[in-house]
Amino acid sequence: MLAEDFSSKQYPRDGFGHALLELAEKNPRVVALTAGVSESVRTHWFAEKFPDRFFQMGIAEQNMIGAAVGLSLTGFIPYASSFGSFMPSRSFDQIRVSMCYNKVKVNLVSTHCGLNTGEDGASAQMMEDFSMMRALPNMTVIAPCDYLETKKAVIAAANYPESVYIRVGREKTPVITTESTPFKIGKAEIFREGKDVTIMACGLMVFEAIKAAKELEKQNISAEIINLHTIKPIDSEAIIKSAKKTGAVVTAEEHQIYGGMGSAIAEVLSQNYPVPMKMVAMNDVFGVSGRMDELFKAYNLDSSAIVRQALAIMKLKK
């Protein structure tokens, strides 16, 4: 189901750009809006090929959300895109009222999210978006794990009945899935079967989870990996089933520890099947400038942090 090796690297945001082209060719109702960062978010290919359906909205994210809503209300399928720090963060109220309360479907694709945005520093490293977006009624939240999954998510969003928020990072990352890896909004995927502990991860942390599982195997610990690409609606069934099987859960996400994917999993398990849990996430601090690998290590957002938490939880289990 997964790639044979993970040597090929691609930008997940390229997955957005490529998916948008595919969609637009098939469906004349697909339109795209960008807030002055078209090449960075990869809408520039669409803009070149479908200029009439591309709306450059300038550095004005609040107005962009409203414009996307208006386009949706006149019968189009809008994809609005910017960097995570500006959308959803800066345009949260517009997303809340004009999109969600208004029940108008708009697909949001935010790039440059997470610590991997590295050198740009803390203001650009959006790590509060899951928390904001999953608090909103009528909103779906997806964090794909690689280029191919991003592409699938963007395509699936087109005809999904509700607004979708898709968050990707900036960096080129290993392609771990294949064309045939299943993807369905709201359905968690087991990427590795295990029996001692479950690692539930999303985004770039899925790759870190795979590395961690290999490391744990050397210590005779069998880790199950769940790719929880959809954070809302959350796949409670898959989460509970795996927790019952392994009895311990480590969560890993490139997001603040409060209100993110780990919190969402804790909400499910604490109310249904409590098991010991550990969370790998940003520990309520802002990042700094640096390379992705340096930052992942410094802020304990890598495979070794997952291994440490898995070992700690194994003790709790006993």
Next chain:
Amino acid sequence: MDKSVIQKIKENAILIRKDSIRITTLVNSGHPGGSLSAADIFATLYFHVLKHNPKKPDWEDRDRFILSAGHICPALYCTMAHAGYFPVEELNTLRKYSSRLQGHPSRTSLPGIETSTGSLGQGISVSIGMALGLKLKKSISRVYCLMGDGEQNEGQVWEAAQSAAQYKLDNLTGIVDWNDVQQDGRNSDVMGIEPLKEKYESFGWHAITIDGNNVEELLEAFDEANRTKGKPSVILAKTVMGKHVSFMEGKFEYHGKTLKPEQAEKAYKEIENAG
């Protein structure tokens, strides 16, 4: 202009004013002041300017009306009821539990509401998206967006203004209900918006300043906006807060304060006499 058209608009403006007071007093909640200042704008739009069908609110070729200043929806609901969107009796449910007439307009509650508003500055951006969408569909429908003057303080309004000019949205008419007061006081004391006409013009809009409580001037301004090509238009409608009720006129206190039943009785008489 046909005198009977003007007469019809004026008669409905009286009904809108009286009902706006009646229903906000009934529920002891809501925003009567701005409802009165904008009554003539609502009446002119719904009883002459707008291409719409109250029996078929989702008619594809309709013009779109967006109330960006969502808090003055009592006047919008009264206008819609008298235009035939729903029974006038339903106005009595304003702001009550399970009513379709929410405290701020809700698209999913009431057919005919084009977009939910209540957070200032957002309606104008949605209007721009609609104007873009209608142009893309080669529709000749127009978009009308009514904003408050206090709303002009919101940064989003100016993000929207620059984009409407950039896309040459001549199918969009903005209207500012310029009653000169907002919740905390006079605009100039709270956060001045002048020179508003020059601001819109410098943002690339065609701006028309009129007496917004004068139906003839409103009709002419809408006509001028429709004739203006290559750029969006905005009608800066100078109005009076609480218009036609002597003890409300110009008083910012009535932005969000309702009348007591005995005050309401007095107001109805003054409104009738003024009409």
